[in-house]
Amino acid sequence: MANEKNQFVKEIADMTTDFPQWYTDVVLKTQLVDYGPVKGTMVIRPYGYAIWENIQKALDERFKATGHQNAYFPMFIPYSYLLREAEHVEGFAPEVALVTHVGKTELEEPMVVRPTSETIICEMYSRWVQSYRDLPVLINQWANVVRWEKTTRPFLRTSEFLWQEGHTLHATEEEAVEETLKMLEVYREFMQNVLAIEVITGRKSESEKFAGASATYTMEAMMLDGKSLQAGTSHFLGKNFSKCFKINYLDKDGSLKNPYGTSWGVSTRLIGALIMAHGDQRGLKLPPRVAPVQVVIIPVAAHKEGVKEKALEIEQILKKAGIRVKVDLSEQSPGWKFNEWEMKGVPIRLEIGPRDIENGVAVLVRRDNFEKTTVKFDTIAEEVNKTLDLIHENMYEMSKNFTHSHIVTAQNMDELTAGIEGKNFVKTMWCGCPECEAKIKELTAATSRAMPFDQTPIGDKCVCCGKKATKVIYFARAY
Amino acid sequence: MANEKNQFVKEIADMTTDFPQWYTDVVLKTQLVDYGPVKGTMVIRPYGYAIWENIQKALDERFKATGHQNAYFPMFIPYSYLLREAEHVEGFAPEVALVTHVGKTELEEPMVVRPTSETIICEMYSRWVQSYRDLPVLINQWANVVRWEKTTRPFLRTSEFLWQEGHTLHATEEEAVEETLKMLEVYREFMQNVLAIEVITGRKSESEKFAGASATYTMEAMMLDGKSLQAGTSHFLGKNFSKCFKINYLDKDGSLKNPYGTSWGVSTRLIGALIMAHGDQRGLKLPPRVAPVQVVIIPVAAHKEGVKEKALEIEQILKKAGIRVKVDLSEQSPGWKFNEWEMKGVPIRLEIGPRDIENGVAVLVRRDNFEKTTVKFDTIAEEVNKTLDLIHENMYEMSKNFTHSHIVTAQNMDELTAGIEGKNFVKTMWCGCPECEAKIKELTAATSRAMPFDQTPIGDKCVCCGKKATKVIYFARAY
Numbered sequence: 001m002a003n004e005k006n007q008f009v010k011e012i013a014d015m016t017t018d019f020p021q022w023y024t025d026v027v028l029k030t031q032l033v034d035y036g037p038v039k040g041t042m043v044i045r046p047y048g049y050a051i052w053e054n055i056q057k058a059l060d061e062r063f064k065a066t067g068h069q070n071a072y073f074p075m076f077i078p079y080s081y082l083l084r085e086a087e088h089v090e091g092f093a094p095e096v097a098l099v100t101h102v103g104k105t106e107l108e109e110p111m112v113v114r115p116t117s118e119t120i121i122c123e124m125y126s127r128w129v130q131s132y133r134d135l136p137v138l139i140n141q142w143a144n145v146v147r148w149e150k151t152t153r154p155f156l157r158t159s160e161f162l163w164q165e166g167h168t169l170h171a172t173e174e175e176a177v178e179e180t181l182k183m184l185e186v187y188r189e190f191m192q193n194v195l196a197i198e199v200i201t202g203r204k205s206e207s208e209k210f211a212g213a214s215a216t217y218t219m220e221a222m223m224l225d226g227k228s229l230q231a232g233t234s235h236f237l238g239k240n241f242s243k244c245f246k247i248n249y250l251d252k253d254g255s256l257k258n259p260y261g262t263s264w265g266v267s268t269r270l271i272g273a274l275i276m277a278h279g280d281q282r283g284l285k286l287p288p289r290v291a292p293v294q295v296v297i298i299p300v301a302a303h304k305e306g307v308k309e310k311a312l313e314i315e316q317i318l319k320k321a322g323i324r325v326k327v328d329l330s331e332q333s334p335g336w337k338f339n340e341w342e343m344k345g346v347p348i349r350l351e352i353g354p355r356d357i358e359n360g361v362a363v364l365v366r367r368d369n370f371e372k373t374t375v376k377f378d379t380i381a382e383e384v385n386k387t388l389d390l391i392h393e394n395m396y397e398m399s400k401n402f403t404h405s406h407i408v409t410a411q412n413m414d415e416l417t418a419g420i421e422g423k424n425f426v427k428t429m430w431c432g433c434p435e436c437e438a439k440i441k442e443l444t445a446a447t448s449r450a451m452p453f454d455q456t457p458i459g460d461k462c463v464c465c466g467k468k469a470t471k472v473i474y475f476a477r478a479y
Numbered sequence: 480m481a482n483e484k485n486q487f488v489k490e491i492a493d494m495t496t497d498f499p500q501w502y503t504d505v506v507l508k509t510q511l512v513d514y515g516p517v518k519g520t521m522v523i524r525p526y527g528y529a530i531w532e533n534i535q536k537a538l539d540e541r542f543k544a545t546g547h548q549n550a551y552f553p554m555f556i557p558y559s560y561l562l563r564e565a566e567h568v569e570g571f572a573p574e575v576a577l578v579t580h581v582g583k584t585e586l587e588e589p590m591v592v593r594p595t596s597e598t599i600i601c602e603m604y605s606r607w608v609q610s611y612r613d614l615p616v617l618i619n620q621w622a623n624v625v626r627w628e629k630t631t632r633p634f635l636r637t638s639e640f641l642w643q644e645g646h647t648l649h650a651t652e653e654e655a656v657e658e659t660l661k662m663l664e665v666y667r668e669f670m671q672n673v674l675a676i677e678v679i680t681g682r683k684s685e686s687e688k689f690a691g692a693s694a695t696y697t698m699e700a701m702m703l704d705g706k707s708l709q710a711g712t713s714h715f716l717g718k719n720f721s722k723c724f725k726i727n728y729l730d731k732d733g734s735l736k737n738p739y740g741t742s743w744g745v746s747t748r749l750i751g752a753l754i755m756a757h758g759d760q761r762g763l764k765l766p767p768r769v770a771p772v773q774v775v776i777i778p779v780a781a782h783k784e785g786v787k788e789k790a791l792e793i794e795q796i797l798k799k800a801g802i803r804v805k806v807d808l809s810e811q812s813p814g815w816k817f818n819e820w821e822m823k824g825v826p827i828r829l830e831i832g833p834r835d836i837e838n839g840v841a842v843l844v845r846r847d848n849f850e851k852t853t854v855k856f857d858t859i860a861e862e863v864n865k866t867l868d869l870i871h872e873n874m875y876e877m878s879k880n881f882t883h884s885h886i887v888t889a890q891n892m893d894e895l896t897a898g899i900e901g902k903n904f905v906k907t908m909w910c911g912c913p914e915c916e917a918k919i920k921e922l923t924a925a926t927s928r929a930m931p932f933d934q935t936p937i938g939d940k941c942v943c944c945g946k947k948a949t950k951v952i953y954f955a956r957a958y
Contacts, residue, residue, distance in 0.1 A: 069525035
């Protein structure tokens with residue numbers, strides 16, 4: 001059994017020496033994903049898609065609880081729409097897929113496959129919004145989008161991906177800013193309470209903001225290889241799109257006004273985030289609240305009388321308690337199954353053998369820390385539910401500790417370089433000019449990640465040019 | 480108030496004289512849908528999308544209960560894949576959207592935006608399926624698809640639509656046929672118990688079957704204008720795709736075999752079906768189990784003390800009982816609100832005024848038959864839930880009676896023509912040759928809809944050519 005385990009683990013590359021290969025091995029071998037036939041596309045396999053369904057459910061509840069409704073807008077956008085917002089077209093035109101023909105007929109105007117939907121949604125909003133009574137507009141869409149990227153990785157960056165995009169309109173700037181920050185907080189709370197991932201939140205620099213936004217807010221998560229992952233963004237759009245798309249409403253005072261917009265989104269990239277924030281050398285370690293299988297029951301000596309039956313009985317008890325559970329009755333050995341389900345990241349393993357049945361207990365093994373205990377059949381559903389919460393809390397604590405132990409401060413370029421080389425978020429002061437940002441990127445391969453909401457200065461000079469600086473900012477290498 | 484109602488109803492075209500305009504008026508004025516900027520596309524607005532979410536939830540539960548898992552496959556398919564199955568390419572090539580460029584770069588091979596996913600899914604299955612242990616494969620996908628149609632109508636036929644497509648593989652023909660029929664029955668049961676629509680099920684003729692299938696099974700629903708709507712199909716694919724895409728598995732006996740395939744789908748077209756199966760001159764009449772708002776509470780004399788408060792209190796009571804409820808506190812008059820929510824098809828209206836509060840009751844008005852009763856506040860959740868079930872049952876009964884009163888039989892072309900002109904399903908005998916089918920279409924504008932499972936003959940001569948006939952078949956004009 002020990003031998004089998006070692007053989008198995010050997011199939012996954014060493015995460016300390018080759019993290020990218022470890023990631024690829026994990027996503028393919030656990031059957032989360034496969035490569036699609038067209039370069040840069042991915043197939044989300046059932047085990048991966050079930051995680052996405054749980055993510056969707058948790059987020060969708062939160063969107064609805066904050067007053068949003070879902071809708072669906074066409075994925076084909078007239079090319080001319082993209083041209084209306086100058087920054088937007090510059091940001092997206094090089095990477096859009098263009099439909100030029102239907103069958104053998106050439107279209108008069110090519111259509112863009114949406115890379116994001118601000119343009120088409122604002123066009124529709126301009127038809128729907130007439131009066132102050134029509135505001136606010138609070139709409140979200142679950143959809144596929146396409147952005148043609150040169151370097152792709154499953155979940156992290158693919159030509160087509162799944163996401164949600166919220167698009168709202170408000171009468172006042174204050175209300176729109178409040179919405180932008182509210183949705184960022186919805187995301188942050190979701191990361192903590194559902195994915196068990198600590199994030200750093202803040203505002204993006206001008207050069208890192210969304211093409212067309214007035215301000216972009218972000219949440220950044222530290223991956224186990226010391227690189228930051230932008231896990232979600234929320235944009236205050238000002239009147240940029242409402243002016244370009246002529247969204248006008250008659251206000252109470254009788255004058256025509258453009259409303260203020262926001263947009264915000266997270267994507268299947270979150271699956272990449274949870275893999276790289278929690279995984280270990282044995283493979284996936286799934287946060288219990290999105291794990292497709294929360295508990296796997298493995299009968300030991302399953303041929304012995306009553307073992308299989310007991311396993312199936314416990315399965316039903318857990319199912320009734322709302323726990324996602326699976327009994328592995330395949331022909332493989334228990335040792336093989338232990339490895340398989342550890343690799344697949346199932347939070348709890350229950351082992352049930354003849355002696356356990358005699359004692360009225362199952363052996364419970366936690367995936368997060370490999371702790372082994374016994375639980376009585378009588379109270380098994382409560383014990384399992386309690387343990388799932390403990391695993392969640394422990395995983396979040398680990399993510400939090402890891403993240404905060406990977407934040408260092410820098411007063412000069414030497415410290416910044418050392419911090420980046422040490423695989424950290426480097427907190428530093430910045431003068432605000434894009435030249436310094438570009439220079440830091442050139443020298444360290446790190447990019448500015450976020451200006452945190454707490455702007456208590458840690459110095460007064462720009463880490464790069466040495467001039468007066470008032471902005472606190474995080475730099476890191478990033479996905 | 481009566482005057483207001485009449486004004487309101489006038490906005491919707493007369494369904495008896497101009498059904499197509501009635502449909503357009505209803506879908507636009509109730510804000511289910513709007514036209515997208517690209518011809519033939521639709522925007523599904525929040526009220527329409529909420530119906531789709533309820534449809535998805537009810538179907539998804541049924542798919543999972545029958546052992547299926549969801550996955551997601553890329554929407555871009557290499558053009559060459561389409562060419563591998565001869566019938567398939569003939570059926571779909573003229574109406575596919577082609578991506579030829581990314582930014583300014585021309586692609587080496589154009590990509591098809593999926594019109595359906597058999598080809599790309601079978602390509603992936605050929606990589607995943609190696610052994611008989613890998614069978615059956617039971618996967619479903621919720622996705623958008625694109626079919627460029629000349630004549631489009633919101634929900635009924637649009638260039639892009641939302642749907643689900645199940646794609647399964649099986650070791651034996653028997654098992655694959657069983658799956659095909661099982662999923663047709665899942666659809667039929669859903670139509671009855673969720674959408675309250677009666678359907679006729681059966682097998683499609685060769686000329687009406689899915690391009691690439693060995694056999695297509697269908698459910699056909701009779702719309703209120705006497706035209707049939709194909710509401711969903713389930714295909715037995717034989718080995719057609721598994722051969723073209725080289726899906727081979729090693730069987731127990733050591734030989735390589737191609738598995739048998741099925742595919743089955745329903746789409747946002749179902750929203751069109753429920754509008755045209757249930758609606759009336761006042762607008763929508765939504766089946767309670769998918770209605771986004773099941774109960775609307777309208778305070779009468781809302782300015783009087785305690786009225787608004789009571790309405791909000793009842794809202795909370797109903798919400799806690801799992802009922803989708805809304806209180807209309809807008810500035811409009813109660814009469815205006817009655818009309819508005821009738822048009823929007825909300826199954827139950829509760830009126831609460833000062834006198835009702837004194838008596839401890841609300842006035843309950845059913846949308847299906849306009850019956851007015853009073854319900855006690857004390858038992859209001861139970862009463863409402865019971866009434867929602869009664870409304871469902873009544874709507875299904877009405878659909879069933881309507882459908883069966885629109886089935887006539889024909890022994891000759893005169894009877895068939897009269898039956899079609901009378902807006903019926905015409906049940907008749909057919910020799911099985913496509914020439915007769917084509918001639919009937921030419922003469923009556925009716926197409927063959929389904930050969931029912933009950934093939935008890937009603938004659939022995941083909942209704943068209945008079946030759947020996949053994950097939951019982953339904954003809955109708957159709958969407």
